[in-house]
Each structure stands twice: as C-alpha cells, then as structure tokens.
Amino acid sequence: MRKTEQTILIIMIILCGLGVLSIYSSTRDSAGYGYAIRQVIWIALGFALMLLVRKIHIRTLMAFALPFYGITVVLLGLVLVVGTGPFATKRWFDLGFMRFQPSEVAKIGLVMMLARYLSDIRGFSLGTILKVFAMALIPAVLVLFEPDLGTAVVLGIIAFPMLFAAGLDWIHVIFLASPFIALACSSRLAAWIVFAGLLVILLIFGRFRVWLVSLVLAINVGVYAIAPFAWENLAQYQRDRLIAFVRPDKDVLGAGFQTTQSMIAIGSGGIAGKGLFKGTQKALGLIPEQHTDFIFSVIGEEMGFVGSLGVILLLGFLLTKFLRLASELRDKFSIFFCFGFTTLLIVQMFINIGMTLRIMPVTGLPLPLLSYGGSHMLMLWLACGIIFAAYRTRLEY
Amino acid sequence: MISDGGSAILFRLRMTIIILIGLLALLVGRIFELQIIQGAEHRKNSEKYYIVPAEIKAPRGDIVDCNGSLIAGSRQAFSICGIPRSLLHRRDEIDVLSRILGVEEDFIRNRLKLSSCSYRPTVIVRDVDFGTVSMVEEMFNLLPDVLVVAEPIRFYPLARLASHVVGYVGEVTQEDIAKGKGYDVGDLIGKTGIEKEYENYLKGQDGLRYLMFNPSGGSGPVEYEREDSRPPRKGRKIELTIDMELQKYASELLEDRCGAVIAISTESGNIILVASSPGFDPNRFATGISSSDWQEIVEDHDNPLLNRAIQSTYPPGSIFKIVTAGIGLEEGVVTEGSRFKPCSGSYRFGNRTFACWKRQGHGSLDLVGAIAVSCDVYFYQLGEHLALELFDRYAERWKINTKTGIDLPGELSGFVPKPSDYDRLYGKGQWTRGVQLNLAIGQGELLLTPIEICCFIAAIANGGYYYKPHCLERIQGLGDWVVKKPERIDLPISSSTIDVLRKAMLQVVERPHGTGSAARIAGIKVAGKTGTAQNPHGKDHASFVCFAPYDDPLIVLYVIVENSGHGGEIAAPIAGKILRRILERHYGLTLACQDKGK
Numbered sequence: 001m002r003k004t005e006q007t008i009l010i011i012m013i014i015l016c017g018l019g020v021l022s023i024y025s026s027t028r029d030s031a032g033y034g035y036a037i038r039q040v041i042w043i044a045l046g047f048a049l050m051l052l053v054r055k056i057h058i059r060t061l062m063a064f065a066l067p068f069y070g071i072t073v074v075l076l077g078l079v080l081v082v083g084t085g086p087f088a089t090k091r092w093f094d095l096g097f098m099r100f101q102p103s104e105v106a107k108i109g110l111v112m113m114l115a116r117y118l119s120d121i122r123g124f125s126l127g128t129i130l131k132v133f134a135m136a137l138i139p140a141v142l143v144l145f146e147p148d149l150g151t152a153v154v155l156g157i158i159a160f161p162m163l164f165a166a167g168l169d170w171i172h173v174i175f176l177a178s179p180f181i182a183l184a185c186s187s188r189l190a191a192w193i194v195f196a197g198l199l200v201i202l203l204i205f206g207r208f209r210v211w212l213v214s215l216v217l218a219i220n221v222g223v224y225a226i227a228p229f230a231w232e233n234l235a236q237y238q239r240d241r242l243i244a245f246v247r248p249d250k251d252v253l254g255a256g257f258q259t260t261q262s263m264i265a266i267g268s269g270g271i272a273g274k275g276l277f278k279g280t281q282k283a284l285g286l287i288p289e290q291h292t293d294f295i296f297s298v299i300g301e302e303m304g305f306v307g308s309l310g311v312i313l314l315l316g317f318l319l320t321k322f323l324r325l326a327s328e329l330r331d332k333f334s335i336f337f338c339f340g341f342t343t344l345l346i347v348q349m350f351i352n353i354g355m356t357l358r359i360m361p362v363t364g365l366p367l368p369l370l371s372y373g374g375s376h377m378l379m380l381w382l383a384c385g386i387i388f389a390a391y392r393t394r395l396e397y
Numbered sequence: 398m399i400s401d402g403g404s405a406i407l408f409r410l411r412m413t414i415i416i417l418i419g420l421l422a423l424l425v426g427r428i429f430e431l432q433i434i435q436g437a438e439h440r441k442n443s444e445k446y447y448i449v450p451a452e453i454k455a456p457r458g459d460i461v462d463c464n465g466s467l468i469a470g471s472r473q474a475f476s477i478c479g480i481p482r483s484l485l486h487r488r489d490e491i492d493v494l495s496r497i498l499g500v501e502e503d504f505i506r507n508r509l510k511l512s513s514c515s516y517r518p519t520v521i522v523r524d525v526d527f528g529t530v531s532m533v534e535e536m537f538n539l540l541p542d543v544l545v546v547a548e549p550i551r552f553y554p555l556a557r558l559a560s561h562v563v564g565y566v567g568e569v570t571q572e573d574i575a576k577g578k579g580y581d582v583g584d585l586i587g588k589t590g591i592e593k594e595y596e597n598y599l600k601g602q603d604g605l606r607y608l609m610f611n612p613s614g615g616s617g618p619v620e621y622e623r624e625d626s627r628p629p630r631k632g633r634k635i636e637l638t639i640d641m642e643l644q645k646y647a648s649e650l651l652e653d654r655c656g657a658v659i660a661i662s663t664e665s666g667n668i669i670l671v672a673s674s675p676g677f678d679p680n681r682f683a684t685g686i687s688s689s690d691w692q693e694i695v696e697d698h699d700n701p702l703l704n705r706a707i708q709s710t711y712p713p714g715s716i717f718k719i720v721t722a723g724i725g726l727e728e729g730v731v732t733e734g735s736r737f738k739p740c741s742g743s744y745r746f747g748n749r750t751f752a753c754w755k756r757q758g759h760g761s762l763d764l765v766g767a768i769a770v771s772c773d774v775y776f777y778q779l780g781e782h783l784a785l786e787l788f789d790r791y792a793e794r795w796k797i798n799t800k801t802g803i804d805l806p807g808e809l810s811g812f813v814p815k816p817s818d819y820d821r822l823y824g825k826g827q828w829t830r831g832v833q834l835n836l837a838i839g840q841g842e843l844l845l846t847p848i849e850i851c852c853f854i855a856a857i858a859n860g861g862y863y864y865k866p867h868c869l870e871r872i873q874g875l876g877d878w879v880v881k882k883p884e885r886i887d888l889p890i891s892s893s894t895i896d897v898l899r900k901a902m903l904q905v906v907e908r909p910h911g912t913g914s915a916a917r918i919a920g921i922k923v924a925g926k927t928g929t930a931q932n933p934h935g936k937d938h939a940s941f942v943c944f945a946p947y948d949d950p951l952i953v954l955y956v957i958v959e960n961s962g963h964g965g966e967i968a969a970p971i972a973g974k975i976l977r978r979i980l981e982r983h984y985g986l987t988l989a990c991q992d993k994g995k
Contacts, residue, residue, distance in 0.1 A: 165409055267431040267439025301443075305432040309425060316421045320414055327410045335406060343413065350420045357427045 004325055005388055011318045012369060012384065016043045018311060019370035022298040025277045026290040027372075035291055035372055042374045046381030053385025058393045061386055062333045065116035069135075072109030075102035076142035083146070091146045092375070101375035103151045106139045107344060108383050110155055111162070115336035118166040129168075129176070132159050149238050150363025154347055156180075161343040165336055171206060175216050179223045183230075192224060258294075259358045266300030266308070266356060273304030291372040293364055296356040315349055315368070325391055334390035341383045448609045448621055449480055451518045455601030456549035458632030460563055460591060462641040463669070463870055468559050469592070471549040471631075474684070475530045478518035480610065481509040484542040493539045497532050498522050512583075518608070520583050524550055524684045541610060544618045551585070551592075551683040557676035558644050561704035562637070562805065562868055564590020565679035567686065588682070590704075591635065591868060593806045598872050601632030634873040638667035646978055647672040650971045656958040657705035657847050658971070660979055663855045663950045666864030666883045668803070669979060673705040707801075707808040710844035711957060714928035714964065715771045715912075716942050717839025719857070719898055721779060722764060724791045726894040730782045733897045734763045740774035744834075751777050751834055754929065764897065769904035769911045771927060773838050780837025781830070788836055789815040795888050797845065801852050802884075803866045811845035818842070840931060847940075851955045852886075854942050857898050858924070858950035862887040902926055903947050912965040913941060916973035921986070922947035923976065927964035928957075936960040941968035945976055952979055 020043070024036035053061070075093075079102050083090035092099040113135055121128050140155035157180075164173045178199055185191040199220060203213045231239065265279065279301040290298060300308050319342055326338035345368045352367040354360030366376045431439065456471035477498060484490060485506065495502045498521065505521055512519035530545050537543075551566045553559075567588045569580045580586060586600070587593035607621040647658040651674040660670040675697075681690055694701060703709060725731040742758035744751045753759065753773040759766075767775035792798045792813035800810045812818075814836070819828045822842065835841035848866060855863035865884040872879045902924035905913040912927040925943030932938055940957040941964050944950045954976050956968040980986045 161413070165406070165413075167405060167409075263431060264439050264442045266428065267435050268443035269432055270436040270440060271433065300428065300432065305428060305436075308428045308432070312421055312424055312428070316417065319417055323410050323414050323417070327407055339410065339413070346413075346417055346420065350424065353424050354427075357424065357431065359423075359427055 002391070004321070004328075005391065008318065008321050008325070008384070011314055011321070012380075013043075015311070015314055015318070015369040018299065019295065019367075019372075021276065022295050022302075022370065023291045023372045025279065025302060026295070026298045028277070038374070039372050039377070042377040043381075046377045049378060050381040050385035050388065053382060054388040054392065056389055058331070058334055058386075058390045061112075061389055062116060062119075065112040065333075069109040069113035072102060072106040073138055073142065076106055076139055078102075080142065080145055085146065089146055089148070091148055098374045101373070103139075103143045103146070103148060103155075104373075104375035104379040106143065107151075107155065107158075108341070108379055108386075110136060110139055110158060111337055111340040111344060111383075112386075114159065114162045115333050115340055118162060118336050119332035121166075124163075124166075124168050124172075129163070132163060135159075147235055147238070148364055149234075150351065150365045153363070154344065154351070154365060157347055158340060158344050162336060162340045165339045166332075171202070174202070175212075178216060179219050182220045182223045183227055196220060196224075259355065259362060262294055262297040262356045263358045265297045269301040269304040269308070271305045273300075273302045273307055276302050278302060292366060293352065293362075293371065294356055295367050295371045296353050299370075300356070311370070312353070319346055319349075322387065325387065329390055329394050331390075331394075334387075334394065338387050338390060341387065448607050449517060451546070451606055451608050453604035453606055453629045454548050455603050455629035456631045457551060457566070457585075457592075457601060458599040458873070459634045460599070461634065461636050462559075462639050462644075463637065463667075464640065464642070465636070466641050467554055468637065468639075468641060469563050469679075470552050470554065472552040473547050474524040474550040475527075476520045476523045476546050476548045477525055477529070477533055478520050478544050478546045479505070479509055480517075480542045480544075481512045481519055483610075485509050487542060490540055490542060493536065494521070494533075494543055497529060497536070498525070518544055518546060520546070520548075523548070544608065544610075551679075553679045553683070555641060555645075556678045556680060558641060558648060559639065560590075560676040560679050560701075561673045561706070562590055562639060562671055563679060564588060564592040564594075564806075565682035566592050567682050589702075589807065590805055591637065594804050595635055595869070595872070598635060599632040602630040604629030636870040636872075636878070637868050638662075638669060638870045639671065639868060640669050640979075640982065643670045643975065643978060643982065644672055647971075647975055648674060648676070650974060651958065654958050654961055655699050655705070656956070656961075657709070658954070658956050658975065659706050659847055659851050660952055660954045660975065661851050661855060661866050663858050663863065663944065663953055666866045667870070668866050668868045669952070669983065670975070671704075671706045671868070673703070675699050675701045677701040704805065704807070705957070706847045707803060707805055708846070710809055710811050710846050711938055711940070712841070712843055712930040712932070713839040713845045713850060714930035714938070714940060715773075715839055716850060716926045716928035716940060716964075717843065717845075718768055718771065718776050718837070719902065719926055720788075720791070720795070720797060720853070721776055721783070721837045721839075722768060722901065723795075723890065723894055723898055724783060724787050725764075725779050726897055727791070727891060728783065728787065731764050731779060733765060733900075736761055736763055737775055737778035740772050742774075744774045744777045746777065746781065746831055746834055747829060749829075749831055751831075765901045765904055768898075768901035768926070769908045771905075771912045776837045777834045780834045783833065783837070785816050785819075785830070785833045785836075788833070789813050795853055795856070795890065796886070797849055797853050799849070801848050801866055803848055804869050808848070809846055811849050812843065813845075814842045839928065847955050847957055850942055851953050853888075854926075854944060854955070855953040856886075856888045856890070857895055857902070858944035858953055860892060860895055861890050899924060899947070902943075906943065906969075913943065913969045915965060915969040916941060916943055916976065918945070918973055918977050918980075921945055921977075921980065923973070925969070925972065927969055929962075929964045932960065934960070936962055939964045939967035941965070941972045943969075943972055943976065945980065951984055952976065954979070 020036050020039050023039050024033065027035040079093060080090050083092055084094050085091035091103065092101045114132060117132065117135065136156055136159040140152045143155060144152040160173055160177050164170060181195055182192065185195045203216060279298060299311055322338060322342040326335050326342065329335045329338060348365050348368055351360050351363060352365050355362050366373050368380060459467060460469040461467055491502050491505050495505055500522065508521045509519055533540060533543060533545055553563065565588055566585045569584045569586045573586055574580050587596040592599065604627050606626050608618040609621045610618050647670055651658065651672065654674060656674050658670060658672045659668065661668050677694055739761040740753055740759035742753050742756045759770055759772040759774070762770070762772055762775055798811040798813045800808050819832055832841060836843055852863050852866060862885055865886060869881065903922060905911045905927065906916050906923045906925050913925040916923055916925055923943055923945040924947050925941055928940035930938040930940065938957060938959050939961045942955045944953045954972050956972045958967050961967045
C-alpha cells in the first residue's frame with residue numbers, strides 16, 4: 001500500500017472514530033451503545049469492502065459502470081413501491097438487520113456512469129450535454145419522489161463539476177447552472193435582480209451568439225416565473241425547511257427551531273467545548289436525527305472551536321488528498337470518477353455543516369464519514385476502494 | 398492517454414481545491430463567529446430553555462356491566478412531575494417543592510433517581526388536590542423544572558361491590574418491564590381480575606408530546622409541536638356479563654359474613670353474578686397503594702383480596718352426594734330404587750361409628766329419597782360399595798377437580814384424593830377404607846372450588862354439557878363490538894344417570910322434608926342440593942347449589958356462607974331470593990309474591 005493511500009486511510013479512520021464518539025454521545029441516553037456499535041460494524045464492513053474492491057482492475061470496474069447505474073435506478077424505482085421511511089416517505093428497504101438506502105448507492109452509480117460516459121466523448125455538443133443531464137435527472141427525479149429533496153439536489157448538482165472536469169468551458173457551466181441559481185434566488189426579488197444583472201453583464205460583454213444569449217435569458221426568466229408554481233407542489237415540510245432557512249428567526253418553535261437549536265448548541269461550545277459526553281443540548285432530545293444529520297452539532301458543542309476546526313481541517317485535508325490523487329491518475333474514467341466523487345463529498349460536507357450553522361437549509365444529507373448510517377458508510381468505502389483501484393493501476397496507462 | 402488535456406485537467410483540479418478552501422474558510426468563519434464571537438451569548442441561550450419528550454397517559458378502557466352501568470372508568474387527576482436531570486441539581490427547587498407537597502426532600506430525590514430516563518418528566522406525587530396544583534403553578538418561577546401533568550386515574554364508582562371480578566391496577570414490576578411490552582417505571586398495569594385478564598385491550602396507547610422548559614424562569618413549560626407528537630388513544634371498552642344490581646343484592650344478603658355467590662347462565666356460560674365476601678375497595682390501589690394500607694389488607698384474617706368463588710377450595714359437603722350417586726349409577730352399583738340398610742342415625746364400619754347428621758335416623762330410603770333428605774348413612778353404604786379409585790377417575794372425567802378456564806386470573810383447582818394421596822398423607826397401610834365413607838358424603842380431604850361445582854351442576858341441568866364460564870360479554874373493536882362464542886364442554890355421563898340425579902335434586906327442594914325446601918319459589922320448579930361442610934375452625938360452612946327452572950334450566954346458582962351453620966337453613970334461603978331476582982330481571986318471569994307462595 002502506497003503512502004498516499006495510507007495517509008488517506010489514516011485520516012478517514014480518525015474521522016470515523018470521531019464520528020463513533022459523537023454518535024455514542026448523542027444516543028447513549030436513549031440507546032446505550034447500540035448505535036455506536038453498529039456504526040463500528042459498518043466501518044469494519046466498509047473497510048473490508050474497500051480492501052476487496054481495491055484489488056479489482058479499474059477497467060473491470062469501468063465495465064461495471066453501466067450495469068451498476070442501471071441497478072441503482074431500478075432500486076430507486078423499487079423503493080418507491082416497497083420502501084419505508086419516516087413520516088410516510090419511501091426512502092429505504094427494511095432488511096431487518098439494516099435499512100438499506102438506495103439513494104446512497106445511486107450517488108456512486110451516477111458518478112461512475114457520468115465518468116464512464118464523459119471519458120468516451122470528444123468535444124461537447126448540445127446532445128452530449130443533454131445526455132449528461134438526462135443521466136443525472138433519472139435518479140434525481142426518482143429520489144425526489146421518495147421524497148428526499150436534499151439528495152435529489154445533490155444528484156442533480158453533481159453533473160456540473162463533472163462537466164467542468166471533462167473540459168466544458170467554464171462560462172458554459174455557469175450558463176447551465178444559471179437557471180438553478182435563479183431558482184434559489186427566486187424567493188427574494190433583490191437577490192434575483194443582483195444575479196440577473198450579473199448574468200446580463202456577463203452575456204453582453206462575453207460577445208456570445210445572439211441565440212445563446214436569448215436562450216439563457218429566456219430560461220432564467222422562465223424559471224423565475226414558474227418558481228411560485230413549483231413552490232405550490234412542494235411538500236409542507238420541504239416548504240417549512242426552505243422558509244426556515246430564509247427566515248430562521250420568524251418562528252423559533254416552528255421549523256427554524258431545529259437549526260436555531262443546533263446553532264445554539266454549537267455556539268455554546270465556545271473555544272474548548274463542554275467536554276466529551278457533556279453536551280447539555282443534545283441529551284434533552286432537542287435536536288432530532290442528531291446522530292445522523294446533525295452530528296456536527298455534537299462535535300461543536302462538546303469539542304468547541306478547537307474540535308470543529310480540527311474536524312473541518314481533517315475533512316479539507318482528506319478532500320484535497322483525493323483531488324491531488326486525481327491529478328496523478330492517467331485515464332479519464334479514473335480522473336472523472338475521483339473528481340466527481342470528491343466534489344460530491346465537498347457538496348455534502350458543505351450543505352451538512354452549513355445546515356447545522358444555519359447558513360444552508362435543512363436537508364437529510366449525512367456528513368461524510370461522521371454521520372451514523374450503514375448505506376452511507378458502505379458507499380463511502382466502496383468509492384474509496386474504486387479510487388484506490390484506479391491509483392494502484394495508474395502506471396499501466 | 399491524456400496528453401492534450403492533461404494540463405487543463407490539472408488547472409481545473411487546482412481551481413477546485415481553491416473553491417474547496419474557500420468553502421472551508423466560509424464554514425470556519427461561521428463557526429468562529431458562533432463559538433468565539435457570540436459564544437458567551439449562545440452559552441447563555443443554551444441554558445435558557447430545553448425541550449423534553451413527555452408521554453400522555455392513555456385512559457384505560459371502561460368496564461361496564463351487562464346493563465351498561467360503569468364498573469371501572471377513568472377520572473382526570475393531577476400529578477406533580479419533575480425532570481430528574483435538571484431538578485436533581487437544584488437544591489433550592491427541591492426544598493420549595495418538598496414544602497408544597499409536604500414530603501421529605503429525600504423522597505423527591507429517590508423518586509427522581511428511580512426514573513429510567515433522566516430527561517423525561519417523572520411522577521413525584523400522584524393525584525394531588527387542586528390547592529397543591531395551583532400552588533405549584535403559581536410558583537413556576539421558583540420551580541422551573543417541575544410541571545403539573547394531567548393523568549387519567551382508574552376509578553371504580555361501585556367500590557367494593559365488584560372488587561374481585563374487576564380487580565385493580567398497580568404500578569408495573571421490574572418483571573413486567575423486562576417482558577418488553579412497552580411498559581416503563583411508574584406505568585400502571587392490571588394486577589388482578591378483569592383488569593389483568595384483558596390488560597392488552599384495556600391499556601390503550603399512550604400519546605407523546607414535547608414540552609419546552611425555561612430553566613431560568615419567566616414562564617412555565619410550553620407545549621412544543623413536533624412531527625411525531627400524537628394524542629393518546631383510550632383503551633377498549635369491555636362489557637361484562639355481570640349484573641351489578643344482582644351483585645349488590647347478593648352482597649347485601651351475605652351481610653358481613655365470608656362467602657361467595659355465583660350465578661351462571663346454563664345456556665351460554667355467562668356469569669351473571671360472582672360475589673365474594675368480604676371485598677375491598679379497588680380505588681385504594683388506583684394511585685399506588687401506601688404500604689400501611691397494604692399491610693392492613695394483607696393482615697386481615699378474612700383475606701379480602703381472595704376471590705372465594707374461584708380461589709378458595711372448600712369441602713363440598715353433601716353437595717358431593719350428587720357425584721357419589723352419579724358414580725354409583727354409572728358403575729351399576731345402585732339404581733333409582735336401590736335401598737341399603739335403613740338409617741338409624743349412625744353406621745358402624747369396622748370398629749368406627751359414622752354418624753348421620755340426623756341423630757334419630759331416616760329409616761329406609763331409596764336413592765332419590767336419600768339425596769332429598771341428604772341421608773349420610775345411605776351414602777356411607779354406597780361409598781363402601783365403590784372402589785376408592787373411582788372417585789378420582791370420575792372427578793377427572795367430569796372435570797370436577799379441573800380448572801374451569803374462567804376468564805379471571807388466579808383460578809385454583811380442587812382436590813379429589815386418590816389412594817396414592819392417602820399413602821402420601823398417612824403413610825402406606827396407615828389408613829383404612831373408612832376414608833371412602835367420608836369421601837362419599839363430601840367430607841375429609843376432598844376440596845372443590847365453588848366454580849367447579851357450578852360447572853358440574855350446569856352439566857346435570859343441561860343434560861350432559863355446560864358452557865365454559867366467562868365474565869366477558871364483548872369487547873369494543875375498532876368499529877364493532879367483538880363477541881367471543883361460548884365454548885361448549887361435553888361430559889361423558891349417561892342420560893339415565895342424569896335423569897335420576899335431576900329428579901333427586903328436584904326432591905331436595907320440592908319434597909316436604911327436603912333439605913333445600915327454603916329455596917322454593919312459587920310457580921317455578923327449583924332443583925338443588927344442600928351442603929354442610931364440617932370445618933375444624935368453628936361452625937360449619939353452609940352451601941347450596943341449585944338450577945332452575947327444572948324443566949328448561951336457565952340458571953345455575955351456588956351460595957356458600959362460611960362458618961354459619963346448615964346449608965338448608967342459611968344458604969338455601971339466600972339462593973332462593975337471588976334466584977327469584979335473577980329470573981325476574983333477566984328472563985322476564987313475573988313471579989307471585991313470596992308471601993302468597995307460602
């Protein structure tokens with residue numbers, strides 16, 4: 001095993017360990033060692049899976065991209081029929097010993113599929129871009145029906161950095177992303193005007209073709225116009241969460257409560273934290289799903305600024321390591337996969353931690369390596385195994 | 398492979414790293430803002446309020462009698478609860494609370510420490526008066542970790558009248574919790590009677606709510622709505638076959654004497670009346686009984702917790718002569734008209750003299766006559782002619798010493814001795830055949846429960862079968878009522894035997910010198926049998942069993958009054974009165990006034 005791999009593994013295991021401690025801290029009053037022990041088992045299984053996958057040749061794994069993607073899409077369809085989940089959602093298969101969450105696996109399936117497709121194309125046409133979006137939208141829409149807005153958004157977003165990595169002009173990436181940014185800004189007129197102004201300036205001074213300028217503008221205005229209708233179609237809890245994000249102080253006891261509590265918990269940690277297992281906010285059932293989505297609030301409260309900074313630096317170091325590893329790879333599939341997976345983790349990490357700090361809306365996205373969850377853990381280690389497999393065989397190209 | 402785009406890719410990877418660093422900086426900046434700049438303020442806020450999950454206790458299902466009158470219901474009571482985690486650290490708060498509640502500070506601490514969950518409201522004192530409630534609520538500033546919780550408390554409006562049937566509720570034991578049926582410390586569970594038997598239906602489903610506390614004072618706990626908040630679901634209503642009016646009447650007739658009365662419908666096994674005296678007030682248990690109250694009940698010599706109808710075994714006395722006669726008929730030892738040596742008031746067997754209850758003797762009697770006047774000498778001679786093993790064999794066949802399976806917990810089974818039992822009791826060869834003479838008249842080691850006797854007599858009344866006795870009429874289902882079909886039990890007993898026994902039982906009541914003539918009802922033929930069981934501790938137990946009407950039986954009734962005298966003098970008149978009331982109330986029979994009948 002190479003030094004790069006060893007460094008990555010050490011950081012991953014440290015993060016997993018901190019995760020287990022935090023999970024134990026947040027669940028010991030209600031479930032004792034239960035969750036922590038299960039998490040350790042998942043880590044061990046994931047580690048074994050990584051060692052196994054690492055031995056497979058990257059070209060074999062590449063050949064698996066399409067069937068793997070296909071299977072994940074089928075599973076996402078199936079979970080809508082036989083799945084279970086909290087509050088009448090259909091997010092996981094109840095297998096007895098675990099709740100298998102196909103949307104976690106779909107993340108890898110999609111990244112593999114996109115890497116596979118983009119490694120084959122030469123140059124970009126409208127057709128290839130449409131195909132890339134189609135590939136991303138199939139699982140994203142299925143996940144949206146579960147419904148799991150957060151994961152759906154992440155699945156949709158992942159297409160942009162992968163197109164970017166594959167060499168699409170960055171200005172085109174911005175054009176493609178603009179409708180989504182417009183959507184995000186649509187709730188506040190001022191924000192939308194600023195964004196639209198910037199876009200117009202870019203379009204005017206960029207000296208693009210008239211049809212492209214008109215199309216981008218038309219789409220953006222269109223998105224802004226239909227946003228209210230889309231809003232009508234969101235589930236109440238999704239609306240609450242979005243409202244809570246935009247106006248968190250409006251209703252402390254309503255949907256903003258969760259994030260406000262998380263913010264208070266983290267803030268009250270101060271410099272050194274309240275000490276491991278000594279958090280006062282977490283044990284009182286203040287923050288639901290604290291061992292999964294809100295794990296960072298335990299770290300913030302109990303380990304303070306020192307601990308939070310440490311966790312963020314470790315995550316940053318790990319993600320940078322992955323990106324550097326990508327730069328050492330030779331074939332496009334490996335590079336795109338490694339890059340796509342890393343950006344996926346960056347997005348998840350930012351949304352998750354941002355949510356506990358109340359700078360992002362509440363979604364059900366796990367914090368990579370730290371949150372409790374079997375599917376999430378196995379997914380991470382599987383991807384890590386694929387990246388190591390690519391790294392191991394990089395000199396063959 | 399990537400020669401042309403290699404540097405481009407490197408550039409894009411570097412750009413991504415820069416974006417990553419930017420995002421991380423944003424997060425760190427925000428964390429710095431929250432923890433370092435605003436840290437002190439948030440720490441203050443973190444102590445300002447907290448939220449706890451609290452169960453809302455579901456009221457137990459109502460229990461009503463066959464007329465719909467309430468036997469067990471629920472009333473709203475107020476309990477004072479505390480949050481162990483925070484309250485245990487607040488000495489001043491505990492001090493204030495102990496003064497308001499009038500309990501020791503250590504009592505409060507112990508209650509809180511017992512709780513299985515440190516942040517859930519734990520009951521400190523149940524069912525406090527309104528003055529205490531308003532005091533606690535007015536002083537919320539001094540008591541930020543205390544709350545008043547409205548809880549349903551079991552309430553028995555008829556108090557001791559149905560105590561044994563309905564039973565009582567009490568706090569769960571560690572064993573109940575270990576069974577994992579969702580009970581926690583302090584929960585109430587049915588301990589005896591119907592409350593225990595139908596616990597699963599009665600208990601209902603607790604609700605869940607969230608409360609926001611403000612430890613720094615300023616306001617009391619506020620309700621906080623969450624996705625999994627849910628209202629409690631009341632337990633299912635249960636309707637019994639019991640008639641509380643009759644229950645009341647029976648306990649009036651028993652006065653303060655120890656005893657039991659059972660009335661069962663022969664057509665369905667419905668228990669119309671099952672009284673056991675003395676009773677107890679189940680309300681005393683409803684809020685958790687105090688140890689002094691418990692001592693008082695347990696140390697009572699009359700044992701009020703005992704349901705004498707199903708948990709007491711008595712020597713059946715002469716009632717057992719029906720069984721002895723039945724065995725004799727089935728075995729062909731006697732026929733309806735068989736006569737033995739005339740009764741002279743006593744019978745000599747070996748070197749022992751066995752006395753008849755009538756010193757001057759009954760003279761010569763056939764089987765029917767011997768039952769009617771309950772001649773002991775006749776049955777000593779019949780017993781002598783039967784093999785000892787037969788008693789146990791037939792008892793088993795006719796389920797006389799078998800639990801009837803009544804839907805009340807704690808039923809005992811009777812005891813009909815076998816030869817091996819005598820070996821065990823007296824040693825091999827240390828007992829004589831005299832024991833079977835005593836057995837034949839229902840004395841000696843023989844013990845039966847009142848309900849077992851009732852079931853056998855019901856089979857005689859019906860002509861060979863009876864329905865399993867039960868108190869449950871129906872349970873409220875999710876929509877409709879759920880009714881259980883009565884279970885029929887057939888006994889292997891020939892119809893000719895039954896005919897003779899029925900005829901004899903009719904003579905007991907109808908014949909001029911029949912021992913049960915006090916149970917006579919004008920216009921209705923009643924068949925019965927008296928029992929007077931000798932008992933080493935004081936006067937005899939008087940008992941009487943009967944069924945009526947003779948031609949088309951509806952009811953089996955059994956009465957026992959402990960230490961009161963002769964069955965015919967004490968138990969039979971009570972049985973007659975109750976029987977009359979039942980036939981009028983339940984079968985719409987209009988009977989002539991008792992005085993006219995005489």
